Amino acid sequence: MLDYKLKDSVLILSEANKTGTRVASIIFDPFDENSKTLTGIWKDLISGKTLPVQVSRDYDMTGGKDTAWTNKDVIQAISLKGRYFKTVLSKDSGEYYAAVRGVKILDKKTGILLQQIPVDCQQRGIYSIAVDDYNFDGYEDFSIFEEAYAGANESSLYFLYNPTKKKYFKSNIYGISLVFDPVSKTITESNACCGGRERSVTTYRLVKNEMVEVASHHYVWDEKEQDYVEKKKPVRKKNPINLIH
Template sequence: MRFTWLMMIFLCISVPGIVRAQAAFSGLVGTAPIELVLGYYEPESEAGGVYAYTKYHTPIALSGTLKAGVLTLTEKDALGKPSATLTVPAFAVNHGALTGTWKNLATGRELPLKLNQRFIMESGESVSWEKRELMQASSLPTIYFRLVTTKSAADTYPRVRGVKLLDKKTDRLLQEFSVNCQLLGLNNVDVDDYNFDGLADFSVYEAGSAGPNTTSLYFLYNPTTKRYAKSSFSGTSLEFDHKKKHIYERSSSAAGSYVTTATYEVVRNRMVLVAKHCYVLDPERHKLVERKLSACE
């Protein structure tokens, strides 16, 4: 599917604060078409997201504020230095059209910003909609990602029902995977080398549970087919050590009374258990103490 909009911003719902708005816009920066999906929060009135030019489809992260009706978003260069701003002086999420300015901070060059609303990401009971697509902040050199999101009346919040891999140059759909994940926002997709073969893979945030526990789905690149496939990798809050080529898992109880850890190595694209440990909170010493595995079961 080919999109005519060019810029997209979506603020991750995990940012502290109360979500006041998440909405998508399309329009122009100068003469370049854009798409914008914007979020802002209270009480800090933080705002942010990611945008990309359709010609390149490379996501650019944004952060900023919404104060007294003035929306200011800043993008940074590869060194983390602010490089440009997008400003809308009279912002309101329910406006059908928005106008403002894009400014290059190095040269001072300014371009007009013109946007029209495409959709709002509504939540709550009795609200339903289908197949609204959100570009992700992470991308590969030649591929970018879009989530396919759906909100059913039975769910309080939107769900991620699919992930699309698209070619940056042509916007051609390369692969699509069906998933059923919580909507984290612009950071649902992450890129890393999960099987330590020197090639980039990607993951999709699946869910968060008790305490700090999270799970993700892992998709590995096959250099022979030049395609990605869902792996059997699974576990809680996995971390990947590229130097030792180990995968570490950590799972905590909701109250933090016990923690289990595990170490895996990768053999033929499968996780193989190397070691597993159990730690239980000692109330007198106020720290976790290693116990038999049965104590954590």
């Protein structure tokens, strides 16, 4: 990950180590965002060694309702050991924003495409992909942000790793604002509604990669208590006829 600083037409991209210490920089002087080619230097801030750098514009992602384009890759900030991700974006005419139409998984050493998966999701730039062990089997899986809803609600698509095939497949894990607990091996779904006045919390376990409900609670905001209070489900009255028999 690179931080940047732009001042007086000089762009400095800085790389830090795990402790946060800057160890290298890429400097473009001058920097012109409209230029098709940029020339600069890479500098090791520890040894002072420098190397020339030249980058060329591959494409841009023009916005606006009247523009349309397809299949432009965006490298993702998060990666796996030995693999990295790109999202594939396309923009239809009449739409203001591009959508993610696919996910590419590539080998870090060679850049070879290992797998491409079609999706249809809203895009979050370089932060569309997340990585975790979603089915608690010891292998890293990945998810992609799908859509944002009212309030803090959002959903993602979850892809699990098959160690035999060394491929990822779309899972049946789905819900609103899911949180995965590796200790209890449970999944918690939190769904808020009605302007935040009500929310439900449901806990699941995975059985053969299928979500099975364990517990569900519904909470309503109480003005008097100034807190959420659990709303109990009404108890069904027994049928008197059944009691007689």
